[in-house]
Amino acid sequence: MDFSYRVEKKDGWDCVYISGKINEDSESQLIDMGQHLEKKVIINFSGIKMVNSCGVRAWISFIREAQKSREIQFEECTPEIVSQVNMIPNFLGSAKIKSVYAEYGCEHCGHSAWRIFERGKDLPENSGSISVSDFNCEKCGQKMEMEEIEDEFFGFLQAG
Numbered sequence: 001m002d003f004s005y006r007v008e009k010k011d012g013w014d015c016v017y018i019s020g021k022i023n024e025d026s027e028s029q030l031i032d033m034g035q036h037l038e039k040k041v042i043i044n045f046s047g048i049k050m051v052n053s054c055g056v057r058a059w060i061s062f063i064r065e066a067q068k069s070r071e072i073q074f075e076e077c078t079p080e081i082v083s084q085v086n087m088i089p090n091f092l093g094s095a096k097i098k099s100v101y102a103e104y105g106c107e108h109c110g111h112s113a114w115r116i117f118e119r120g121k122d123l124p125e126n127s128g129s130i131s132v133s134d135f136n137c138e139k140c141g142q143k144m145e146m147e148e149i150e151d152e153f154f155g156f157l158q159a160g
């Protein structure tokens with residue numbers, strides 16, 4: 001599926017739901033999207049299936065332009081988006097992260113699941129306060145482990 005987006009107005013924010021792939025073909029849609037956003041923007045990544053390196057470049061030029069006159073938040077970042085943000089800080093730019101999904105696996109039965117961390121709830125406030133509660137497998141009830149090292153996964157948090 002190619003890249004697409006839709007915008008919903010909510011409490012003075014433009015909530016932008018993006019989906020599909022961010023790749024070399026997404027550039028013109030990202031430019032188009034940038035021209036249709038108000039001053040306060042929440043970008044929801046839950047529908048993004050993949051990002052490649054050309055897509056990352058297109059995204060960085062989008063965010064660089066978009067953030068100039070806007071307040072931007074990222075919401076429901078998939079594990080792939082979180083790793084892009086951690087590897088390439090320009091992917092986030094000056095945007096703030098509102099919520100992320102982490103992938104968890106159960107060693108006991110092999111089940112895997114995504115768990116959401118939300119700012120103001122269970123997302124650590126800064127990199128000095130990372131302590132996440134246990135998460136039990138919905139299949140067998142055993143404790144699940146995050147697939148990434150917690151300190152690395154939460155690398156996007158500010159030091160504090």
Ligand SMILES: [Zn+2]
Nearest residue numbers: 106109137140
């Ligand atoms: Zn299990």
